[in-house]
Amino acid sequence: MTLVNRRTFLQSTAASAGLILTGTAASGAVDGANDRVRIAVAGLNGRGKSHIDGWFGQDNVEIAYLIDPDEKVLARTVKAVQEKANGKFKVKGVRDVREALDDPNLDAISVATPNHWHSLITIWAAQAGKHVYVEKPMSHDVVEGRVAVEAQKKYGVVIQHGTQRRSDSGIAGLHEAIQAGKWGKLKISYGYCCKPRGGIGFDKVSSPPENLDWNLWRGPAEIEEFHANYHPYNWHWFWKTGNGDLNNQGTHQLDVARWAIDKDQTHPVRAMAIGGRFQWGDQGETPNTMFAMAEYPNGQYVFFNVRNVNYKGYEHQVENEYYFEDGGRIVRGVYYPKGSDKGEKVKVDRGDVTPGGNWGSFITAVRAGDPSMANGNVHDAHYACVLGHLMNNSYRLGEEVPFNAKAGKFGDNKDAAEHFGRLHEIMSKGVGVKDNEKYTVGPALTFDPETERHTGDHAEVANKLLKDPNRKGFEIPDAAKV
Numbered sequence: 001m002t003l004v005n006r007r008t009f010l011q012s013t014a015a016s017a018g019l020i021l022t023g024t025a026a027s028g029a030v031d032g033a034n035d036r037v038r039i040a041v042a043g044l045n046g047r048g049k050s051h052i053d054g055w056f057g058q059d060n061v062e063i064a065y066l067i068d069p070d071e072k073v074l075a076r077t078v079k080a081v082q083e084k085a086n087g088k089f090k091v092k093g094v095r096d097v098r099e100a101l102d103d104p105n106l107d108a109i110s111v112a113t114p115n116h117w118h119s120l121i122t123i124w125a126a127q128a129g130k131h132v133y134v135e136k137p138m139s140h141d142v143v144e145g146r147v148a149v150e151a152q153k154k155y156g157v158v159i160q161h162g163t164q165r166r167s168d169s170g171i172a173g174l175h176e177a178i179q180a181g182k183w184g185k186l187k188i189s190y191g192y193c194c195k196p197r198g199g200i201g202f203d204k205v206s207s208p209p210e211n212l213d214w215n216l217w218r219g220p221a222e223i224e225e226f227h228a229n230y231h232p233y234n235w236h237w238f239w240k241t242g243n244g245d246l247n248n249q250g251t252h253q254l255d256v257a258r259w260a261i262d263k264d265q266t267h268p269v270r271a272m273a274i275g276g277r278f279q280w281g282d283q284g285e286t287p288n289t290m291f292a293m294a295e296y297p298n299g300q301y302v303f304f305n306v307r308n309v310n311y312k313g314y315e316h317q318v319e320n321e322y323y324f325e326d327g328g329r330i331v332r333g334v335y336y337p338k339g340s341d342k343g344e345k346v347k348v349d350r351g352d353v354t355p356g357g358n359w360g361s362f363i364t365a366v367r368a369g370d371p372s373m374a375n376g377n378v379h380d381a382h383y384a385c386v387l388g389h390l391m392n393n394s395y396r397l398g399e400e401v402p403f404n405a406k407a408g409k410f411g412d413n414k415d416a417a418e419h420f421g422r423l424h425e426i427m428s429k430g431v432g433v434k435d436n437e438k439y440t441v442g443p444a445l446t447f448d449p450e451t452e453r454h455t456g457d458h459a460e461v462a463n464k465l466l467k468d469p470n471r472k473g474f475e476i477p478d479a480a481k482v
């Protein structure tokens with residue numbers, strides 16, 4: 001990162017927040033013995049383990065707090081980390097994130113909780129002057145993501161999104177070449193999140209386990225009753241806690257897709273989705289199959305495909321493709337000119353990222369007190385997440401129509417019809433979805449990137465989905481008062 005980049009970023013964030021950043025803990029470099037960084041990790045069951053390993057892998061980083069509302073998970077993780085630290089530091093286990101954030105000697109927090117907690121912890125941490133590494137998706141809804149952006153602007157902390165591809169200089173270089181027009185104008189930036197998963201069955205309402213602090217687990221999510229499918233992991237497939245695979249695994253590929261389009265594009269002006277939760281007959285709410293598209297103000301598109309239902313011959317695709325206006329395409333690192341099956345391997349220079357991988361780059365940015373050094377900063381995080389939220393919201397407002405290849409309403413968009421056609425063929429021939437089943441076809445939602453509100457025909461219902469209701473005591477603050 002050049003000094004110019006750093007200065008521009010700090011000036012623009014400070015200016016838009018109407019303040020001058022002084023040497024607060026957040027805006028300045030980390031002080032302390034030999035630049036030691038004291039970090040807390042929230043959410044320990046799955047991804048939190050990778051966070052712990054990531055911080056152990058950095059010089060002079062101390063894991064000061066471990067946070068989890070499940071006593072058993074907390075106790076076993078504290079024990080394991082304490083043993084591994086081998087006397088180098090002492091870690092404290094707490095159930096409530098606020099206890100760690102109250103510690104003036106804490107520099108940063110990394111967040112690997114379920115999605116419904118991501119923004120609130122990020123906002124609370126920024127308000128407390130702590131830097132934040134937050135897992136994807138940074139937001140569970142559009143409005144809270146905006147509040148996280150405003151909190152970053154106001155408090156000047158480093159916020160880095162858990163989209164680790166942003167630390168890949170190869171992808172950065174490819175996108176720099178695409179944006180420079182090496183293959184002509186990019187027309188469609190395509191992401192796939194096609195990994196096989198299974199159904200989750202049904203779990204009846206029951207009492208939460210004694211070792212779980214159910215109040216803290218729910219936090220901002222308005223859920224009345226516990227069932228064992230929430231905890232752990234399958235919360236991904238319920239709208240109040242997760243965002244489906246589109247904004248789970250898919251956030252990585254949504255972010256890469258948006259990263260490739262022109263740099264001045266923020267949010268799409270239109271988004272729609274079609275899909276269903278086929279075959280599993282379970283309690284999950286989010287689709288396991290999806291074709292979605294979003295159009296940006298400059299006419300570029302992001303297309304997206306989710307396919308989770310396994311079948312014989314399943315094609316695993318967790319990747320991105322790039323389609324150019326002249327008919328050329330880049331698929332799996334090979335460029336194919338229009339109409340040709342003969343491709344040539346793409347060779348590009350490495351692009352501009354902060355070195356050190358996703359963990360190391362965050363610590364470098366924290367030590368420098370420089371938010372612009374985050375690989376996947378709060379702005380990119382917000383735009384990537386909103387892209388998925390708008391597609392999901394279209395799906396959630398959709399109507400059921402018979403399962404057939406004409407289900408999509410794509411107007412004269414031949415590309416969309418063609419790509420949806422491929423998905424339909426897989427679902428009918430591969431998976432065996434029958435004609436008497438149904439697709440959910442979402443409306444084309446129009447969106448104003450400036451106001452971050454829907455406009456047009458479906459605005460009233462769609463705007464209601466921009467913000468989840470929150471439980472008392474866990475409200476997302478107003479963007480203007482953050």
Ligand SMILES: NC(=O)C1=CN([C@@H]2O[C@H](COP(=O)(O)OP(=O)(O)OC[C@H]3O[C@@H](n4cnc5c(N)ncnc54)[C@H](OP(=O)(O)O)[C@@H]3O)[C@@H](O)[C@H]2O)C=CC1
Pocket residue numbers: 042043044045046047048067068069070073095097111112113114115117135136137162163164212216217218219231232233234248
């Ligand atoms: N970047 C990447 O490649 C990956 C990112 N992720 C992301 O990481 C996040 C976590 O996923 P995963 O580990 O699979 O999910 P899990 O459900 O396995 O783990 C989440 C953990 O967070 C805990 N938790 C819940 N509420 C709080 C809270 N208020 N404070 C602290 N901890 C809390 C849970 O507690 P309890 O033990 O009580 O359930 C659980 O231990 C997700 O957002 C996911 O998208 C996941 C995998 C890879």
Ligand SMILES: O=C1CO[C@H](CO)[C@@H](O)[C@@H]1O
Pocket residue numbers: 248249
């Ligand atoms: O299911 C999962 C596995 O991989 C993804 C990331 O690579 C996770 O985010 C996700 O929760």
